Amino acid sequence: MNAVLQYAVQGLAAGSFYALAALGLAIIFGVLGVVNFAHGAFYMLGAVTAAVLLDTLDLTLWWSLLVVPVLMFAFGVVVERLLVQWLLRLDPLYNFLLTFGLTLVLVELVKQKYGVSGLPYKPPKLLSGRVDLAGVVLPRYQLFVFLFSVAICVLVWLVMTRTRVGMIVRASTEKPDLARALGINVGRWVTPVFGFGVALAGLAGVLAAPFRAITADMGNNFAIILFAVVVIGGLGSIVGAVVAGFMVGLVEAFGQAYAPTYAQILIFVLMALIILVRPAGLFGRKEATA
Amino acid sequence: MKTKRIRAGAAAMTGVLLLGACGEGGPGGSGGDFTDGKLVLAVMNDQSGVYKDASGPNSVKAVKMAVADYKKKHGDKAVVDDIEVTSTDHQNKPDIANTKAQELYERGGADVILDVPTSSAALAVANQAKTHKKLFLDVSAATMELTGAQCNKYTFQWAYNTYMLANGTGTTVTGNGDKNWHIIYPDYQFGQDMTKSFTEAISKAGGTVQGTIPTPFPNDNFATFLTKAGSTNPDVIGTMQAGGDLINVVKQFNESGLKERGIDLAVGLMLITDIHSLGVDQFAGTMFTDAWYWNMDDESRAWADRFRDETGTRPTFEHAGNYSAALQYLEAVQEAGTDDADKVVAKLEGKKVNDVFLRNGEIRAKDHSVVHDAYLARVKKPSDVKEDWDYEEIVTTIPAAKAFPPAEASACSM
Incomplete structure (x- = not known):
């Protein structure tokens, strides 16, 4: 029993991280209709930037959690203005291919500059050690990842549902014509939203730095899992991404415990089953299937 | 020189077209005991992926260091003057390794393929070496199969195994x-x-x-x-x-x-x-x-200093292993006076070796495992x-x- 509880807690911790990392992907699709294949590369850039900042300027994790998302937001704005915006009116496939190409370029550039073996990162002292929650043990850093990720997810959800800005953004995506008729400048929100999604990917990268290998390839495999998360949750749905993130974390943890070889395959089995039952994903809108 | 190379290449290509895959001897020879009048050492490894730093482009440089040392040592008495070192990226994929090895042996004029990380890829290359009766000196792949059930006369495992x-x-x-x-x-x-x-x-x-x-x-x-x-x-x-x-x-x-x-x-x-x-x-x-450490003694350190001058970094044991494999191959060619694979193999088999990488080394004849101190x-x-x-x-x-x-x-x- 204790073992099951232990796996469940580890699954939730991993799941919170998946939720946070997938959030930006879901938002960018929801608002721009862009299937952003470069999300994994943005995540990687976040981690690499954190490692470089620690190495060169001695900026600790705490500073990186603040600084890197700002840098990534700016980078996202540049990418949107320079590249993504020109293809927005075309078939989504074009931006999918564009961001796929962008991923290859970014990964290769990082390899050229920093090699393939990866960069070191010292985890913060404050968060080393474990917490014992009635017999269930969790690394203190993972508890931090859990609390931090949940806080960010709640914050994003509140902004999107409870604030004027969030409502304008949602109106612009769900009913752009109606929003325009009401005098809302729909296009104005596209760039900052893309930047915001990129910033979230970078933030996940910073969080990953202490407990994952920081290499140019670190986003490749990870991005595939995130796509599964977003598809399970329903493309573009924020709540869906969060719920699916936790589901994937749990499936992976129990897979690792009881069917180790299939731990990753199970994630995609889950995805296939959900698509069969609900083609638009758990929280997807009907239109997505049309 | 260049035209000769092109002509030789064209001849080889025609030969391939007419005769299908051809192994021993090979067409387009320009006399002497060397096919094409030159020796080609083909380094095949991961030039851009996860094992790039462990071996990769710097192993190509290590092999070039071996060529330079061979020329320096033998000078005018070297049996071959034209030694080419080429580099091929197999991306750690067995299917790519298989095709590239075939290409290198058939059309690239490769006399030996070196390195090849990733066990499944190395096994594919070993199979091509056997088919084409050309040498393969594995450095970075560790599977016991290479010197076990899937061993062959033309394949040697140079650095380590599981x-x-x-x-x-x-x-x-x-x-x-x-x-x-x-x-x-x-x-x-x-x-x-x-x-x-x-x-x-x-x-x-x-x-x-x-x-x-x-x-x-x-x-x-x-x-x-x-x-x-x-x-x-x-x-x-x-x-x-x-x-x-x-x-x-x-x-x-x-x-x-x-x-x-x-x-x-x-x-x-x-x-x-x-x-x-x-x-x-x-x-x-x-x-x-x-299998080796760059700072384990003066000899290693001296070589590691040279390596750093060439590459800007310190060598892994795979870099040193590639140097050693290339050097001992060239020495065997020198002794045999030809690039004929069977004759070179005969010189390598059973040889006791001491170089910067191999300490108390022996190129075992029975299974072609190169054993040495670890x-x-x-x-x-x-x-x-x-x-x-x-x-x-x-x-x-x-x-x-x-x-x-x-x-x-x-x-x-x-």
């Missing part, structure tokens, strides 16, 4: 009192081989393997694998992961608290580039088996590190006879 890694680390760690093991391994050829070799070494040393966990590859999250392994309360968890996955395991092991519960971590295969990328503090105290190493504490890349302390030298399995144990028959 037995060497397992015997050094498995035996010593068990002997030091960590008797109960739990092993986590990536579920592909190398991981399976390593687990088998470790299990044998551990039980021979009086230990037991309580359990093994196959994991997906590549994989980022090892948290529950580690919890599961720790739940049987072993003395030590052995990880057979390599590269980025190894770093994931070590980072997550360090935060898991298993160490504080008295569970050690033993690493199956570690390269100095792994220590460099994760930072010496995260690995401090970890024991592992090394080293049990410990990662230094950060406070003991005196210069860049000064990460290892050699605990013991494992003599060649003990480091590799006896020839009689090999399933190889050529």
Whole structure:
């Protein structure tokens, strides 16, 4: 029993991280209709930037959690203005291919500059050690990842549902014509939203730095899992991404415990089953299937 | 010169078209005892992916160093003047390795293929070497199959194998009192081989393997694998992961608290580039088996200084292994006076060798395993590190006879 509880807690911790990392992907699709294949590369850039900042300027994790998302937001704005915006009116496939190409370029550039073996990162002292929650043990850093990720997810959800800005953004995506008729400048929100999604990917990268290998390839495999998360949750749905993130974390943890070889395959089995039952994903809108 | 090369290439191509795949002799020779009048050393490895730093482009430079040393040593008496070193990226994929090896042997004029990390890719190249009756000197792939059931006359395993890694680390760690093991391994050829070799070494040393966990590859999250392994309360968890996955395991092991519960971590295969990328503090105290270390004595250090002048970095054992393989190949060609593979093999077989990489080395005739001294190493504490890349302390030298399995144990028959 204790073992099951232990796996469940580890699954939730991993799941919170998946939720946070997938959030930006879901938002960018929801608002721009862009299937952003470069999300994994943005995540990687976040981690690499954190490692470089620690190495060169001695900026600790705490500073990186603040600084890197700002840098990534700016980078996202540049990418949107320079590249993504020109293809927005075309078939989504074009931006999918564009961001796929962008991923290859970014990964290769990082390899050229920093090699393939990866960069070191010292985890913060404050968060080393474990917490014992009635017999269930969790690394203190993972508890931090859990609390931090949940806080960010709640914050994003509140902004999107409870604030004027969030409502304008949602109106612009769900009913752009109606929003325009009401005098809302729909296009104005596209760039900052893309930047915001990129910033979230970078933030996940910073969080990953202490407990994952920081290499140019670190986003490749990870991005595939995130796509599964977003598809399970329903493309573009924020709540869906969060719920699916936790589901994937749990499936992976129990897979690792009881069917180790299939731990990753199970994630995609889950995805296939959900698509069969609900083609638009758990929280997807009907239109997505049309 | 260039036109000759083109003409020779065209002739070879025509030959291929007319005769189909052709092996021995080869068309387009320009007299003498050398096909095309030159020697081609083809380095095939990972030029851009996960194993790029471990071997990659710098192994090509190491092979060029060997060519320079050969020319310097023999000067006018060198039997061949025109020596070309080429580089091929196989992206660690067996299918690409297979096609490229075929191309190199048939049309690239390659007399020997060197390196080839990733066991499945190396096995594909070995098969091509056998078909084309051309040499393949494996440096970076560790599978026992190359010198076992799938051995052949034209393939040599130069640097290490899974037995060497397992015997050094498995035996010593068990002997030091960590008797109960739990092993986590990536579920592909190398991981399976390593687990088998470790299990044998551990039980021979009086230990037991309580359990093994196959994991997906590549994989980022090892948290529950580690919890599961720790739940049987072993003395030590052995990880057979390599590269980025190894770093994931070590980072997550360090935060898991298993160490504080008295569970050690033993690493199956570690390269100095792994220590460099994760930072010496995260690995401090970890024991592992090394085939060579750049700072182990003056001779190695002198070579490592030259290597640094060429590349700007310190060599891994794979870099030194490629240098050694190329150098000994050239020496064998010198003795044979030809690039004829059968004659070169005859010179290599049974030869006793001492060079910067091979200490007390012997190119075993029976299974073409190149045996030599290996080293049990410990990662230094950060406070003991005196210069860049000064990460290892050699605990013991494992003599060649003990480091590799006896020839009689090999399933190889050529």
